[in-house]
Amino acid sequence: MQSLRLLLMTQWLLLFLPICTASYILKDDYGNDERFFDKFDFFTEADPTRGYVSYVNRSTAKLTSLISASNGSVYLGVDNKNPAWGPGRRSVRLTSHQSYNHGLIILDLAHMPGTVCGTWPAFWMIGTVPPTAGEIDIIEGINEGPLNQVTLHTNQDGCIVKNSGFSGSLGRQNCYIYSTGPAGAGGCGIVDPYPESYGGIFNAVGGGVYATEWTSDVIRVWRFPRSKIPGNMQSGSPDPSTWGTPVASFSGSCNIDAQFNNLHLVFDITFCGDWAGGAWASSRLCAPKAPTCFEYVRNNPRAFEESYWRVNSLKVYQRT
Template identity: 35%
Template sequence: MYRLPIFLATVLFVSSVSATRYGLSEDIVGSKFLDAFTFQTIADPTHGRVNYVNQTQALQSGIARVTTDSFVMGADSKTTLDPAGPGRDSVRIISKKTYQEVVLVIGLRHMPEGCATWPAIRTKQAAAPNTGIVDILEGVNNQPFDQVTLHTSGGTEIFFYARTSQSDIFSGCTVPANRSESGTAISNDCDAGCSVGLYNSSSFGPEFNKVGGGWYVMQRTSTHVSVWLWHRENPFVPLDVRFALPHVDTSKWGKPAAFFPNDTCDMAGFLTDHNILINLTLCGDWAGNAATYASSGCPSTCIDHVNTDPKSFAGAFFDFEALRVYLPEE
């Protein structure tokens, strides 16, 4: 078997783990979302009161729509539901391509808001369990902050205080309590979900929408996962992000909002090829948890609210300016 000389192998290894410059691979804007993603019509894995519809149904009903510079997807806001019938129509899309080392720049003008909502943007593998999950954006019921979470075990969407499968493979991955991030660590056990709360940045729901949205950015390498957030009005948004330049340099972006270093385990061994998953569920295991829902100041019960008050979901939609995929440069 041919073996690389030690010096050359070392150079290649250092280059692969320390890359900070990335080139634009995909510029997904407007109708390109329809080509880049598949609309899933599965039963909701988190037991939400939703009915995921296909692309044709979503476009015909208006819960998905495109313009030259926008892709919108969300929940139905017109129909009163039969309690014994299907849930409220909503959209769940997953990318056709998979990624490992990557920078994702997610330009959002608006994210879903309102009682019972549980929006998420995450990466995970569509086809195989126990391949990890990165929750870039996730929260429920108008909470004012995003919760960024890394799961190194588990193959289903799970929220930070529950593990849903006895067959999960436990990685033993943890992250240091003190690390270079602007967010606040909630949990450092990545099997259960190591989470970071972005408490001071209008990072979720109505507060995010009030400032005109902004950019969520994830960098995944073999040594760490980082997430940044910049609001649209922030004068310090990196120019390569704001102006969608063909190259980005993460070394110039400053401290990330959430940072998960590969200090205690082979993180790359638990995070394989990931698809990008974007969905809006309603109620479910987290948003619909009785204590969580009640503490949010929301009316009635979660299920009753979804069934009987369609107008309250008028703001339950994503409006994407773009999703840009950058890959490491040689």
Template identity: 40%
Template sequence: MLVFSLLSFVYLSATALAATYSQSDSYRGKDFLSGFTHWDIADPTHGRVNYVGQNEALAQNLTFTSGDTLIIRTDDKTVLDPSGPGRNSVRLYSNKKYKNHVTVWNIRHMPEGCGTWPAVWESGESWPDEGEIDILEGVNDKGLNRASLHTTSGCTMPASRTMTGTSVGDNCDVAATGNGGCGVSSNNAKSYGPAFNKAGGGFYAMERSDAGVKIWFWRRSSCKIPSDVLSGATQIDTDKWSTPFAAFPSDSCDMGSHFGPHSIIINLTLCGDWGAAAFNSDGCPGDCITYVDQNPGAFGNAYFDVAWLKIYE
């Protein structure tokens, strides 16, 4: 009986600490230059962009770091040759890969404007076999933030979940959904685009565990930001956070078989498969690619301003 009690205590203690994580990595300003790689090959989403390497990005001021600031942006000066490459832009992915972990992003500004498709996300090398988690994503300034999972077959979400957002698809299989995956739209008007920027940005957090994936957003002026998030604490307890806006439980989606080691990615593409298709319905004029080619001045606000990123394991 004593052995059983001790084992029960150990089990309950482990369960109680399951949502407690310690900081393993922290990126601020120039840390992104050594901890992340500028991805300079073709955009897999077929965007009208030309992703450049780190040296070129720094030389063109498409990547800029100083103190607690990382800026990544697209070129806003060049009229493009329709037969030439796309608009120069930046895509960063972390050199280190992560399995179960929490990320907390402190973002002051995100890209805005017709034709923009900004994203903060995670993915494995073997896509979609190792899965994808989209934390912050949208196109053409339209709507609210959408969080999504993209997987191989056999990963679905229950119709009823504990979250504040709205489901926009329960089948995460990219083959069955035309790469749409299973998504959740935030209900916070300041979670994306110009409204996000006017509010001074905010904090995005993602927890990946054997129990599934949860994603939170707090606008900068919110009085509900957890103290460990606000301070970038060395330890966090996600059980003490508010209800996530997006929840992807593992009930019908085994995390171990659908998600592998992930790189953390932040990028800005233009048009692309999603952005171009939604360009006119989102209220943008003419043809997306022509718009991007001929209107460099439209992209003066197409940049990320990141104060820091913290990772916990």
């Protein structure tokens, strides 16, 4: 009888006690030493975006100081000492071994590639056979553009996102990679309105954190300056519901699970190519520097001294 009474009291109390469970738990910690590189493939094929770049393997990157790890951070850079030749300027493109379906990706950067003419850096997610599994561009920009653009690309038409729930500026609502509209062709992009979101100014204020939440209902991106990183993120118990309005949020008439699946994390720095090269002639700041993007990148190695990533940490969380 006593046991039955205790059981009933326990069940009654559970009805009124708050359920305290962590929203996200750590799945993958990429670290900030040489073992960081063990978790990535070094892409060495021709640039799919037709950039003026030569992606090198791990041993070459190490030998030529394009990668390193020291003082609690990882460095990923480009050749900034020699004129380019052959397929283009030497650089690295890393693709994670692990692929993901949903999650919370938190990237702490001490430095991202600066705003430099001819460059096209990105931190993004893509499937094994692009673009069939979709693409999420978290950090991306070209040339001396001062703002970050977050973009989704889908291989199927029908992903239409609503223009609300975020602080950035939406260029197009159709995320189809072959869509056209006022912002150019391909995908739905949201531009962060603040210069500290990207390049040289992001670096000048001490870097910060980009956090990307991917669920069946929404894909959202937040940016936090170093002084405003959420406490629950720093403690290892991130709770996006407490982070306020994201810079970018993609939801609406879009079957996210059908459009995005098995995506890998990618870091790269390419040069010229479809976007940066295509915008060269119309760039008020870059066009006067050389007749073409290729010529500028080939002949001005010192211009790319700020073209590097310095990663403090990269962590991927998943729901319990």
